[in-house]
Amino acid sequence: MAYSVTINGETREIDAPGEMPLLWALRNELGMVGTKFGCGIGMCGACTVHVEGQATRSCSMTLAAVDGKQVSTVEALGETPVGQALQQAWLEDDVMQCGYCQAGQLMNATALLNTNPNPSDEEIDAAMQGNICRCACYKRIHSAIARVARDEETANV
Numbered sequence: 540m541a542y543s544v545t546i547n548g549e550t551r552e553i554d555a556p557g558e559m560p561l562l563w564a565l566r567n568e569l570g571m572v573g574t575k576f577g578c579g580i581g582m583c584g585a586c587t588v589h590v591e592g593q594a595t596r597s598c599s600m601t602l603a604a605v606d607g608k609q610v611s612t613v614e615a616l617g618e619t620p621v622g623q624a625l626q627q628a629w630l631e632d633d634v635m636q637c638g639y640c641q642a643g644q645l646m647n648a649t650a651l652l653n654t655n656p657n658p659s660d661e662e663i664d665a666a667m668q669g670n671i672c673r674c675a676c677y678k679r680i681h682s683a684i685a686r687v688a689r690d691e692e693t694a695n696v
C-alpha cells in the first residue's frame with residue numbers, strides 16, 4: 540500500500556508496508572540518509588525528526604502512523620531561522636566530534652527552541668537528555684543551544 544507523507548514540504552508517495560519504521564522509509568525508500576540509525580529501539584535519539592513539529596524518534600514511528608502528516612528531517616534544517624542559527628552555532632562552537640549523533644541532536648534542539656525560545660539550563664538538559672552522544676559532546680551541545688537562545692532573546696528586545 541502507498542502512504543502519502545509530506546516530507547520537508549514535498550508530498551511523497553511511499554509504497555512500502557505500513558509497519559515499516561519511518562526511519563527505514565526515509566533512508567531505504569527515499570535515500571534520505573541524513574537521519575541516522577543508532578539503536579533502533581527509541582533509546583538514543585540519533586533518528587530524531589519532526590512529525591507535525593514534534594521531535595519524534597523515527598525508528599519507533601511506523602510509516603502508517605505518519606500517513607497524511609508533515610515530517611521534517613535534518614536535510615531541511617537550514618530552511619528555518621532557528622535551525623539555521625543552531626547550525627551556525629554548532630560550527631562556531633566546534634560542537635561535533637564523530638558527528639554521528641548530531642542530526643538527531645540538532646533536530647531535538649530545534650524542536651526545543653521552536654516551542655521554548657528561551658529555555659533555562661535545566662530545561663535544555665531535560666529536553667536533550669535522551670539524545671546520546673558517544674563522543675560526550677554534551678557540554679558544547681548545551682552551550683551552543685544556550686547561546687542561540689540568548690541571541691534570539693537579544694534580537695527580540
Ligand code: FES
Pocket residue numbers: 575576577578579580581582583584585586587596597598599
Ligand atoms: S535509532 Fe531511534 S532512538 Fe536510537
Ligand code: FES
Pocket residue numbers: 635636637638639640641671672673674675676
Ligand atoms: S559526536 Fe560522536 S556520537 Fe556524538
